[in-house]
Amino acid sequence: MCTLEERGNLFLLILTGDNEHRLGPTLVDSIRSALAQVKSQATPGSALITTAHDKFFSNGLDLPWAQAAGSSGFRDRLNHLVNNFKPIIADLLSLPMPTIAAVSGHAAAAGFRLAISHDYVLMKNDRSVLYMSELDIGLTFADYFMAMLKSKISDPAARRDVMLRAKKVKAEEAVRMGIVDSTHDSAESTVEAAVRLAEQLSGRKWNGEVYAEIRKAMHPEVCGLLGLSHRAVVAPWL
């Protein structure tokens, strides 16, 4: 479901398996454990890189699981998935270190949101797309989804294209829209670039608590909807 590797100061969270890395109860639990472990081992200079193998970064929530309960159970299961996903976003927003998503496959709906819940997004420049599929499927956005998108995509036309046109956005266009930081030619080079960026950020040896509080303060609306507050921190050495 997911594995966690450590390379010096860097944590690599890798989504594994064949199922489009659909965010269902098992994968979500797996990611939460991994993030808890990362948090507990954080030191100044730590950084997280999240990536996935194969054609998909993540194709979103586990809708097939939600549908398996029949049309009467669908809404409940869907709500469960939406609520279950919240703590992952909260964990990422509170993580006491820089976070980088190395996206080398399709990232749709909750998968797209998982990517942009990272501080930096690097993406493979091929047929992979970022895609908010909700409008095409026939679903509105949960409030924290909407808040996250507003926070990360400032251009109104880009937001409209992503949310109200369900546009499938490739890496280079995503950079122009301000959603992705840089594009790379292969899955390997995307991860390598993420590692290089992580090493640069790691070298700053930031206080993780200060880092996380600044990050949360930059996204007050999302944090409010996730029940996360932020506070003033003065690093102990001062």
Next chain:
Amino acid sequence: MCTLEQRGNLFFLTLTGDNEHRLGPSLFDSIRSALAQVKSQATPGSALITTAQGKFFSNGLDLAWAQAAGSSSFRDRLSHLLDCFKPIVADLLSLPMPTIAAVSGHAAAAGFMLAISHDYVLMKNDRSVLYMSELDIGLTFPDYFMAMMKSKISDPAARRDVMLRAKKVKAEEAVRMGIVDSAHDSAESTVEAAVRLAEQLSGRKWNGEVYAEIRKAMHPEVCGLLGLSHRAVVAPRL
């Protein structure tokens, strides 16, 4: 500490001396007096240009003063400095005339805030940087700093680079990021450009009260945190 000159309609507030123009109790008082004087002499067509001598526009709050009383008093002194800085930002946001910062040296932390509290920012294109040093020092941002940054830097990636990456931004990059209006080759040409801009704005002979109310209404979050409200003004010119 600072001088105030008047040339026709234009007021020049200069942070004097070849030092870091650290914002501490005496410089705060000095700036506040100057701004009060500017406000009392305002007429339609007035404009303010703020600049500084030497290698620094301002290197931020006087942290050395904050640390001088020992580590147990540091937080209190830092709070005091942040509280003393608020009225300066409030005075600038309420000033009944256009304001221009001519930045020909480094502007860090509260110094960066001081610059962007002006309506226009012109900057010298050399090794001078705008730098939010807080993350490197180990401090979170006060709420009104965060609100000002959000208000003045709309691109999420630029905000992230400034606040969550503590990037040192030179003039040309600052223009690309939308933080600075224009870059100039020397300290003299930066001030000259500020004077030309001030003269253009001055020629519009705007009603200062209307100008200030519009400005405040454009920054409601910062104003709210500074205790500034805005109101409707009707001052028709026939």
